[in-house]
Each structure stands twice: as structure tokens, then as C-alpha cells.
Amino acid sequence: MTAWQPDSWRDRPAAQQPQWPDTVSLTKIRSTLAGLPPLVFAGEACNLLNDLGEVCAGQAFVLQAGDCAESFDKVTADSIRNKLKVILQMAVVLTFSAGVPTVKIGRIAGQFAKPRSSSTEVVNGVELPSFRGHMVNDANFSKDARNADAERLVRAYHQSAYTLNLLRAFTKGGYADLRQVQMWNQEFIAASPEGQRYQSVAEGIESALRFMAACGIALNAPELHQVDFYTSHEALVLDYEQALTRQDSITNEWYDCSAHMLWVGERTRQLNGAHVEFLRGIKNPVGCKLGPSATSQEVLGLCEILNPDRVPGRLTLISRMGADKIAKTLPPLLTAVRDNNHPVVWECDPMHGNTYSTAKGRKTRHFEDVMSEIDQYFAIHDQAGTWPGGIHVEITGEDVTECVGGAEAISDDDLERRYETMCDPRLNGTQSLELAFRIAERLSI
Numbered sequence: 001m002t003a004w005q006p007d008s009w010r011d012r013p014a015a016q017q018p019q020w021p022d023t024v025s026l027t028k029i030r031s032t033l034a035g036l037p038p039l040v041f042a043g044e045a046c047n048l049l050n051d052l053g054e055v056c057a058g059q060a061f062v063l064q065a066g067d068c069a070e071s072f073d074k075v076t077a078d079s080i081r082n083k084l085k086v087i088l089q090m091a092v093v094l095t096f097s098a099g100v101p102t103v104k105i106g107r108i109a110g111q112f113a114k115p116r117s118s119s120t121e122v123v124n125g126v127e128l129p130s131f132r133g134h135m136v137n138d139a140n141f142s143k144d145a146r147n148a149d150a151e152r153l154v155r156a157y158h159q160s161a162y163t164l165n166l167l168r169a170f171t172k173g174g175y176a177d178l179r180q181v182q183m184w185n186q187e188f189i190a191a192s193p194e195g196q197r198y199q200s201v202a203e204g205i206e207s208a209l210r211f212m213a214a215c216g217i218a219l220n221a222p223e224l225h226q227v228d229f230y231t232s233h234e235a236l237v238l239d240y241e242q243a244l245t246r247q248d249s250i251t252n253e254w255y256d257c258s259a260h261m262l263w264v265g266e267r268t269r270q271l272n273g274a275h276v277e278f279l280r281g282i283k284n285p286v287g288c289k290l291g292p293s294a295t296s297q298e299v300l301g302l303c304e305i306l307n308p309d310r311v312p313g314r315l316t317l318i319s320r321m322g323a324d325k326i327a328k329t330l331p332p333l334l335t336a337v338r339d340n341n342h343p344v345v346w347e348c349d350p351m352h353g354n355t356y357s358t359a360k361g362r363k364t365r366h367f368e369d370v371m372s373e374i375d376q377y378f379a380i381h382d383q384a385g386t387w388p389g390g391i392h393v394e395i396t397g398e399d400v401t402e403c404v405g406g407a408e409a410i411s412d413d414d415l416e417r418r419y420e421t422m423c424d425p426r427l428n429g430t431q432s433l434e435l436a437f438r439i440a441e442r443l444s445i
């Protein structure tokens, strides 16, 4: 294998890259980005690697969750806090009910680029380039909006920076203190049966803390007052990722400092492709999506390239098969990886294989399909004797109506009420909590 460099991906075919109209400004922007400070630090990525090592050993569970695509427009302190609240609630449910530590990773502070099945979109006979995420262009259907604009790379950096700043403040500055568990229950969630169930979990935690204090146990361990919350996104636009890739002054290793964890998508995971080449050389923990067409051969190839030293926690394989396919497609991959002794973290993305359009043309997912894929995922891992390491889900903290079903029984008609996603349909706050309870039940069996 040839030597890796932050730009060695340029010799490989790079799928899903934007067609920037102006290469002069792209070159300028790449050097602007390269001169900006890192967003995350090597030491933090190492901590995540260690935490994922625990998942790999079956000692912890990973919850990776957030938007399909973050927006430049709808970012407020409230929206960031609401997303964090739901992820913290889900993690508390998993940890408290199942007794397993939960590693928390957001699809946040950088999830701005989308791969597309078709490079153009036709509406009423007009053909324009597809929307590729706010890092590239805008979702409005007009020629101007759909032009790829490299200035957006710098905006993505800045928005990531202030999102991360808030996340750090919330998770380290007292807001994520376990004594605050009640406060994470937003009003619209608290009114639902899931919210009430959460309320009793929160009361259980509070009385446990009171009991420990009464017994004279010092409650000053940082774990009770702060949370490690990591960021991640799909490493899609390689000009951006390369510009944020820096050499650690202590170890001399390269880290992509745009996020703690980066993954490669189902459409860009070719063994000889640019994305896999790029991920190979960075020391961050990395992930790879696996759809129903993935073969054992390909998956073993990915393991060899992305984790040749077989470091536990380095590689997360994220299956996204679909509820109707997972029973056939996942077991051979599990056994191949297991029999070749590759230490991987397995995650189930129960969203991307279960998307369909309603009669009115709304892209949606049914809560029961999502649950069904997760249930089968657990059963398949039980059978293979492997650890179902975690889940990877598209959620939001808001009371949106994008996925149908769940305890609130959101119907096709309800989708017209609050359908706000810029890309794929997300579970709303209540559905996300319901999912966490159902998984916790499964985990504690």
C-alpha cells in the first residue's frame, strides 16, 4: 500500500463531490480553513477511541444520534439544547434501565453534507442540481440556491465551532449534572406516557443519589456532574476534511479535527475510493455504513484497510439494511468479521433502510419498521454470540411530525403538520424516548 498523506485521496476516484464552479475560490478557501484552529483535539478523539474500545469488549453501549442534515438557518441555542436534552434522556434511560454505560455521540456540529442518489432533481419539468447539504448549496429549488458555493465550507466551520462551544458549555458546565435529570424532560415530552415513564426514572436516580449522600458517600465524582459528549459527521466533502486534518504535536499522528468521529457513507465506501483512503490515515475512530449489497469480502477488505492493527474501538460498522432485509444480509457479515477476529463495534442504523414515500409524496419511516430492524439486530447478535454495540439514529429534540407511528400514532395526515427536516425524516423527542425504553428492555433481558 502506498504511503498515506492528507491529500493521498486525490489519486483515487472520489464519489459524491460537489461540482464547485470556481476552483480559484476553492483553493483560497481551502487555505483559509487550513489556517483556522482545530474544532476538536487529538486527546478527545483518543478518549472516544478508548470508550469505543469498551463497547467493542461488550462493556458499554453506544448511542449515535442527531439530524440527518444540520441546517445553517434554524440554529439557535434552544434547538441545540433540545437535541442534547433528548440524547441525554435516551442515554439515561439506557444506562439506568439496562445498567450499561452509554457512550454518547451526536450527529452534530458538522453534519452538513449529504450524498445523493441522483445528481439532479426534476420538478415540473425543470432540472437542477440536487441539494447536497448546507456545506455545499441550499435546499430551495432555484438555480442560484442549488449552485455549489465554496464559501459555505467556511460557514460550516464557524457553525460547527459555535455549536460545539454550546455543547461543551452544556455538558461540562452543570447542565448535564445528573441532579438535573428532571430538567431534560421538555414539556411536550413530559405530557406523554413516555415522558411520565422518564419522570419515574428521573425520580429513581434522584432518590438513589439522596440515599448515597445519606450513607455518607461523597458525590463529587465528575461522572455525576459532567458528561462526555462527542461529535461526528459523515466525512463526505474531502476538501473540507483535508483542510481540518492536523498533525498532533505530541504523537505526530494525523487527526481530522473537524469532529471526534468520522464515518464513510453507503455510497462512498468503495475499497479503492477516495473516502476510504482518506479515513485510513487519520487516527480518529472511524465508521462505515453497510447497506444490503455489502458482501463479506468487501467488509473484510474495509476492516483490513481501516483497522490493519486491529485496535478495538477504531472501527465501527454501521449496518443499515432495512427491516425486510436484515435477517438475510447481516448474519454473513457478522460471522465473517467474527471469524476473522476483527475487533469492531457494531451499530444498527434502523433508519436508512426503512424510508418510503406516502401517497402524498412525503418521505417517511414507520416507527415499527425502525423497531423491527432493531429487534432483529439484537436477535442476530444473540445468535452469533457478538455484542450489539449500539444504535445510530436520526432524531431531533423538537415536536416534529416526520416519522409515522409510535405511541402517539402519528398518521400520514399528521406529516403535514410539522414536517421540517431538510433531508431524511427524524424521530421526534417522544418517539426517540420511546425507542430508548424499548431498547433498554431488550438490553436488560
Ligand code: PEP
Binding pocket: 068, 115, 264, 265, 266, 267, 289, 290, 320, 352
Ligand atoms: C446518513 O447517515 O444520513 C446517510 C446518508 O446514510 P447512508 O450513507 O447509510 O445512506
Ligand code: CO
Binding pocket: 068, 069, 352, 394, 423, 424
Ligand atoms: Co439521513
